[in-house]
Amino acid sequence: MKTQLTGMSMNQLTNWVTAQGEPAFRARQLNDWLKKGAHFEDMRNLPASLIEKIKSLASAQAARVIERHGSKLDGTEKLLFGLEDGHTVEGVIMRYHHGISFCLSTQVGCAMGCAFCASTLNGKLRDLTAGEMASMCYLANRMVSPSAIGNLVLMGSGEPLDNTKEVFAFLHHITSTDSLNIGARHISLSTCGLPDQMHRLAQEGLQITLSVSLHGPNDEIRQQIMPIARVHTIDAVLDACRYYIQKTGRRVVFEYALIQDINDSLDNAQELAKRLRGMQCHVNLIPLNDVKERSLRASTKVQVERFLNCLKALNISATVRRQLGDDIFGACGQLRAQRLKTQLSEEGSQ
Numbered sequence: 001m002k003t004q005l006t007g008m009s010m011n012q013l014t015n016w017v018t019a020q021g022e023p024a025f026r027a028r029q030l031n032d033w034l035k036k037g038a039h040f041e042d043m044r045n046l047p048a049s050l051i052e053k054i055k056s057l058a059s060a061q062a063a064r065v066i067e068r069h070g071s072k073l074d075g076t077e078k079l080l081f082g083l084e085d086g087h088t089v090e091g092v093i094m095r096y097h098h099g100i101s102f103c104l105s106t107q108v109g110c111a112m113g114c115a116f117c118a119s120t121l122n123g124k125l126r127d128l129t130a131g132e133m134a135s136m137c138y139l140a141n142r143m144v145s146p147s148a149i150g151n152l153v154l155m156g157s158g159e160p161l162d163n164t165k166e167v168f169a170f171l172h173h174i175t176s177t178d179s180l181n182i183g184a185r186h187i188s189l190s191t192c193g194l195p196d197q198m199h200r201l202a203q204e205g206l207q208i209t210l211s212v213s214l215h216g217p218n219d220e221i222r223q224q225i226m227p228i229a230r231v232h233t234i235d236a237v238l239d240a241c242r243y244y245i246q247k248t249g250r251r252v253v254f255e256y257a258l259i260q261d262i263n264d265s266l267d268n269a270q271e272l273a274k275r276l277r278g279m280q281c282h283v284n285l286i287p288l289n290d291v292k293e294r295s296l297r298a299s300t301k302v303q304v305e306r307f308l309n310c311l312k313a314l315n316i317s318a319t320v321r322r323q324l325g326d327d328i329f330g331a332c333g334q335l336r337a338q339r340l341k342t343q344l345s346e347e348g349s350q
Helices: 010-019 025-034 048-055 130-144 164-174 195-202 219-225 234-248 266-276 301-313 334-348
Strands: 063-070 077-083 088-096 099-104 107-109 124-127 149-154 187-191 209-213 252-258 281-287 318-320
Touching: 010 025, 063 130, 077 130, 088 107, 088 130, 099 130, 130 149, 130 164, 164 187, 164 195, 187 195, 195 209, 195 234, 209 234, 234 252, 234 266, 252 301, 266 281, 266 301, 281 301, 301 318
Parallel strands: 099 149, 149 187, 187 209, 209 252, 252 281, 281 318
Antiparallel strands: 063 077, 077 088, 088 099, 107 124
16 A cells, blocks of 8 residues: 555654655645645646656545535535545535534444444444545545634544544644644544543543443443443443543533433433533433434434433533434445445346
């Protein structure tokens, strides 16, 4: 595989450029183009001889957009990225009144096996590199120009804390002035709850928002829908959350997908409130996206409202997440799963 230039720090890129026998200032010129989502043919102020030399050694962008689906309902755009080894991953551009957010993947597939998620249908194939994640951000940012992405959400396919080396490198890179310079407080990282890695994240010195996929008020319910809950108890996950809050001063967001007849009763709401009482946190209730390969179904709007009101009455900060992209395979992993299914069907008919 060719060298991935996206994701390199300025020092790394300078060292790479000078190792090719080029002057150091070319690294700055090259970096300015890379973070604009440019390909080699776009880099008009670089000598053609230099472009030809580095094209054989490196990739300008470690990803490319191969599908783009725009929602007619809310302006959301679902992107399917192709990687150099032929794998695909997803990203989502979301438009809010406060600005533009980009949701990106951190792995090809996912090993966590959550029962409500399409990302894990085909398992985890590999981790994404920091360069691939940076490239997805650069390409998405180019698409929204002259506006710019102001918020990042690591909540696409994959478990970010199952890929800590590359994810941490990406986070430090994307927040630097040599990259998109996105403020850490405008970045959310979602995990299904890996306590040791949550402790490591707290020690990274990044002021990002930690979002924890809780989806149940106790171990029994979590274990029904989240295999990782058989390894890490809810108490261990919440203790790691408290450590993160203490270390960073940031509140933790708990993601809670409401699933009909599984975790959406008022008793469940009351138990959840009891567990979270006194913690600096917010609960983000998520009306479940139906995944036809799964048997789980979303709670009714009435039940969602009851659950929300119960939490609020017990002094737990909570909101219902706005659903975006319902008409364009909005849930994580659905677009990739659809493409894989189409490819398998085409191969079978040959």
